[in-house]
Amino acid sequence: MDIFFYAGLAATGFGAGLLGALLGLGGGVFVVPALVLIFGLPPLTAIGTSNVAVVATSTAGASTYVRSRLTNIRLALILLISTTIAALISSLVASWLPVQLLSGLFAIVLFYTAVTMLRSNKPQSAPTLEGYAKESIGEKLGLESSYYDPASGTTVEYTPRKIRTGMGISALAGVVAGLLGIGGGIVQTPVMNLLMRVPLKVSAGTSNFMIGITATSAAVVRFAHGDINPLIAVPTTLFVFFGARLGAWLVPRTKSSQLKVIFGWVAIVIAILMLLQAVGIYTPPKR
Amino acid sequence: MTEKTNKIAQTDEPTYRWTSLILRIGMYISFSVMMAGVIWSLVIGLPASTATSSNVVPLDQILPEIAAGNPLALLNLGVVLLLATPAATLLGIIITYALERNTRYTAIAALIGVVLLLSLAISLRWIVLF
Secondary structure (H helix, E strand, O other), rough: OOOOHHHHHHHHHHHHHHHHHHOOOHHHHHHHHHHHHHOOHHHHHHHHHHHHHHHHHHHHHHHHHHHHOOOOHHHHHHHHHHHHHHHHHHHHHOOOOHHHHHHHHHHHHHHHHHHHHHOOOOOOOOHHHHOOOOHHHHHHHOOOOOEEEOOOOOOEEOOOOHHHHHHHHHHHHHHHHHHHHOOOHHHHHHHHHHHHHOOOHHHHHHHHHHHHHHHHHHHHHHOOOOOOOOHHHHHHHHHHHHEEEEEEEHHOOOOOHHHHHHHHHHHHHHHHHHHHOOOOEEEOOOO | OHHOOOOOHHHOHHHHHHHHHHHHHHHHHHHHHHHHHHHHHHHHHHOHHHHHOOOOOOOOHHHHHHHHHHHHHHHHHHHHHHHHHHHHHHHHHHHHHHOOOOOOHHHHHHHHHHHHHHHHHHHHOOOOOO
């Protein structure tokens, strides 16, 4: 491994963190294909590295979200029950799956992410007031809360609903984290916002807090299997973090709609390459 | 302002305060150790075997290897400390809810802690599945 390899890892990590922050995703969705397609690393090494990067970006982001009280810790804990169990089981299963299948699954999730991103750019109907209506389970669990929104100058009150369904679908985020090394925010945030009717800022803050704990349960398994090579994970993680900090600073200064369109089409190209690699048509350089 | 108007944050104030603090401390410590490992590696270089091995230093060998002057062990320690941060956060949540006598959320947080411990136990081969 030479200096160019590490410089490439640093650049990849920085770019992934930057784009991830600008688009509201974790860096994992970019880290895994870059490590597999450009650096020719085994998928499980890429997934383990991505798990560590996800924990790093989540830890940094969550410390800010929790401090500004935009995380609903009680809701996070309830959803984490199914998410962490799913992440643990799927990370164990990942060791036994053929790498082609992992690449294929990643391509499918990337397609889904790209389509979600492109669709979210079109005008959508706002959640109705009925959606924020109180529900007995949410109240019983003491989940009703509120936050001050400086943009509108009002205090927004909410009570999460459809808790059981939310827990069920949240398990998918755990599966994605365990199998593919992605944070799962792409699943978690829409579930909380659209299904459970939690305001978007709180959904993002709560999801950010959750994905660190979810990724940890998967990362520990990858670490034990020797898939987290510190010589790859450390430079990637450090530069994902630096990129994410710059991205967070750039968010209010950038037009997210244009970025989402660019990301959507880039992600579709990456997904096709991952799919071609899965079926053996494209072979990345071996390292 | 946000803090004053968030109902759960008002009820669970110690939990929010400690969670935020533990996350920040964990982030600063683990990143500092990783940076120190990178700088140390650049200054003295890495052992020749690192190009082919998996480079994972077993947990019980990390401190002896650091003492023996192996920068790779310091990089491993940085990763371990980073992965320990969410677990430490969860422990803080369990303790603060327990002190507030909030049995429901103490139990829920403890259950998630058990899952993380299970991950660790499987990883360290305390439990052998296959």
